[in-house]
Amino acid sequence: MTLSGTRCRVCGATRFPAALVCVCGSEQFDVDPITRGCVEAMTRPVGGDRPLLAVVRTEQGHRIVARACGVIEEGAAVVIERRSTMICVAHAGSTQDEGV
Amino acid sequence: MSTAIVGVGRAAYTRHPAGDVTTLGLLAKAARSAVADAGLRWSDVDGLAVASMSLLPDHAIDVAWHMGLSLRWIEDCSVGGASGVHMLDAAVTAIETGRANAVVVVAGDHFSKESFAGHASSFNSATRDHLAPLEFGGTNALFAMITSRQMTEFGLERSDYGRLVVAQRLWASRNPDAVYRNAMTLDDYLRARPVAPPLTIFDCPPVVSGAEAFVVVAEADTTDRHVRVLGASLSYNTDNQSGTGLNTGHAAAAGELASATGVSAADCDVLSLYDDYPAVVLAQLVELNLVPDDDLAAFCRTRFADNGFALNTSGGQLSAGQAGVGGSLLGVTEVVTQLRGRAGARQIEGARLGLVTGYGMVLYRYGAACGLALLEAA
Numbered sequence: 001m002t003l004s005g006t007r008c009r010v011c012g013a014t015r016f017p018a019a020l021v022c023v024c025g026s027e028q029f030d031v032d033p034i035t036r037g038c039v040e041a042m043t044r045p046v047g048g049d050r051p052l053l054a055v056v057r058t059e060q061g062h063r064i065v066a067r068a069c070g071v072i073e074e075g076a077a078v079v080i081e082r083r084s085t086m087i088c089v090a091h092a093g094s095t096q097d098e099g100v
Numbered sequence: 101m102s103t104a105i106v107g108v109g110r111a112a113y114t115r116h117p118a119g120d121v122t123t124l125g126l127l128a129k130a131a132r133s134a135v136a137d138a139g140l141r142w143s144d145v146d147g148l149a150v151a152s153m154s155l156l157p158d159h160a161i162d163v164a165w166h167m168g169l170s171l172r173w174i175e176d177c178s179v180g181g182a183s184g185v186h187m188l189d190a191a192v193t194a195i196e197t198g199r200a201n202a203v204v205v206v207a208g209d210h211f212s213k214e215s216f217a218g219h220a221s222s223f224n225s226a227t228r229d230h231l232a233p234l235e236f237g238g239t240n241a242l243f244a245m246i247t248s249r250q251m252t253e254f255g256l257e258r259s260d261y262g263r264l265v266v267a268q269r270l271w272a273s274r275n276p277d278a279v280y281r282n283a284m285t286l287d288d289y290l291r292a293r294p295v296a297p298p299l300t301i302f303d304c305p306p307v308v309s310g311a312e313a314f315v316v317v318a319e320a321d322t323t324d325r326h327v328r329v330l331g332a333s334l335s336y337n338t339d340n341q342s343g344t345g346l347n348t349g350h351a352a353a354a355g356e357l358a359s360a361t362g363v364s365a366a367d368c369d370v371l372s373l374y375d376d377y378p379a380v381v382l383a384q385l386v387e388l389n390l391v392p393d394d395d396l397a398a399f400c401r402t403r404f405a406d407n408g409f410a411l412n413t414s415g416g417q418l419s420a421g422q423a424g425v426g427g428s429l430l431g432v433t434e435v436v437t438q439l440r441g442r443a444g445a446r447q448i449e450g451a452r453l454g455l456v457t458g459y460g461m462v463l464y465r466y467g468a469a470c471g472l473a474l475l476e477a478a
Contacts, residue, residue, distance in 0.1 A: 065465060
């Protein structure tokens with residue numbers, strides 16, 4: 001599934017999570033697909049089988065928190081998708097899902 | 101009209117609360133001791149502000165009732181770690197506008213293991229919808245990533261954070277109310293158990309049950325040594341969660357406060373900077389223009405040794421303990437204690453001006469509520 005934010009029809013500002021009212025005051029939005037970005041930081045909490053988490057700077061300039069599906073590193077270009085309720089990122093161009 | 105803080109109180113912090121401890125009980129204890137410290141009668145109190153994350157289903161008005169307070173002004177505060185500064189500012193306004201004559205501000209928490217874990221995943225709708233499904237485990241992971249970003253931007257090493265943490269532990273060793281007072285070396289810090297790299301257990305405040313409170317009145321109503329409130333400035337949702345998290349929002353608020361009072365952080369003798377994580381303390385130092393050339397590495401390596409810098413002199417939440425949102429008042433009560441000359445073994449001699457910050461409400465990736473207050477010995 002595609003992760004989506006909002007794009008304001010009046011001023012063009014993009015937001016994730018979706019905005020209810022734009023900073024410009026508009027309530028008119030288009031759905032804005034969020035599909036590509038770059039890994040800014042990562043951490044894997046300690047204890048048991050914990051996921052690798054990343055802050056990803058999206059093409060639109062948002063920063064989102066995602067779970068790594070596969071090997072990523074700081075600075076990596078990634079593709080972003082929503083799997084059920086989870087936001088996942090994987091190396092752009094990778095064909096294999098090496099598990100979450 | 102100027103206002104003053106005339107009393108502080110607390111419910112002692114504990115890591116192992118007895119079975120009959122309740123949040124209501126802790127708040128009542130802290131409020132009662134603050135009013136006693138202020139030398140006021142219980143019936144003098146006509147304003148109340150409460151912040152607590154473990155009070156539901158009760159609210160401030162329940163607290164008033166259970167404490168036998170009939171009031172003209174009341175506030176429920178929900179801005180997390182900024183609550184102390186927010187409530188101080190609100191209490192000042194209440195007194196200045198004649199809504200109340202004596203306001204008690206109180207905050208504290210008592211979590212069971214279950215309630216604390218549930219708290220992290222359902223903190224707000226954005227956390228519930230976008231973070232909890234990742235099994236992110238709480239704010240430690242978020243601030244771990246902010247810390248690593250800060251390390252890159254400022255050329256910091258783990259030992260730089262360690263110098264701050266060790267300094268706060270050294271302050272705590274001189275504070276009988278701190279929960280962690282035993283000596284910590286830089287080596288102890290560097291070998292601490294990791295929590296979410298680069299953060300370790302010593303980068304996260306110990307959760308305690310407890311509460312803090314203070315009393316605000318008009319300065320004209322004071323009869324003794326007190327602490328004058330020079331001003332406060334707050335900012336909420338400064339950047340719509342669009343930044344890295346390193347710009348905490350304090351810079352603009354500090355500028356506004358300096359314009360209003362003529363006093364800035366650099367003029368202060370003692371500082372309490374909100375310390376949910378060391379990175380947040382360091383970020384505030386930069387935002388408050390306390391770091392020459394923004395060279396945080398040099399600052400950490402030269403200023404913290406031997407408690408040479410009067411920052412978080414209670415030990416801060418990192419060593420004194422974090423009583424939930426009570427931690428948002430810890431900085432206020434410590435600066436007040438210093439300015440009243442009652443800080444005992446950790447007293448900053450001649451402390452005349454103090455600054456307190458608040459920071460809290462991690463809406464998605466970092467805190468969205470921040471503020472600061474300036475206090476003066478009088």
